[in-house]
Amino acid sequence: MCSLCKNVTEQDPCVICSNPSRDQGIICVVEQPTDVLSIEKTGKFKGVYHVLHGSIDPLNNIGPDEIYINDLVKRVQGTGDSVQEVILATNPNMEGEATAMYITKQVKSQNAKVKITRLAHGLPVGxxxxxxxxxxxxxALEGRREY
Ligand SMILES: [Zn+2]
Known part of the structure; x- marks a missing residue:
């Protein structure tokens, strides 16, 4: 696993995190490693990722501490002004929305200057x-809006 973005990888940091032509100032937050593959396929995203490995799901007893949210908050904090944007690309369902809201609160409380965006709703709900x-x-990526 990549120690930076938590993506599944054999090399640490992974090929995306260690690529100097990727913009480390834009972090796209996804639920699963497979989401990274889907977004990479578009070829439209030049930033880096953060893989949560799940979403907040109270019905199944998955809280914020069960997924990699704290690591994301630390990334935004630790690098100070260098992170300009966090794109929330969690799934457009109840769990994904709950996760996006929680992350927004956490990130804003640590670093109020970071712009937080959500993928546009071209994606079907659910x-x-x-x-x-x-x-x-x-x-969805190009039409993302401030969250
Ligand atoms: Zn990585």
Missing amino acids: ADIEYADEVTLTR
Whole structure:
């Protein structure tokens, strides 16, 4: 696992985190490693990722401490002004929204200057980022709005 973005990888940091042409100031937050693959396929995203490995799901006893939210907050904090934007690309369902809201609160309390955006709602409600087609994902990325 990559110690920076928590993506599944054999090398640490992973190829995306260690790529100097990727913008370390833009972090795209996703639920699963497979979501990274889907977004990478669009070729439209030049920032880096943060993989949560799940979403907040009270019905299944998954709270914020069960997924990698604290690590994300630390990344935003630790690098100070260098992180400009956090893109919330959690799934457009109840758990994904709850996770996005929680992250927004945490990140803003640590670093109020960070811009937080959410993927545009071209994505069908209840859909998985993982299964979204490239055109839909690209539109969602380009049309992201301040959260
Ligand atoms: Zn990484």
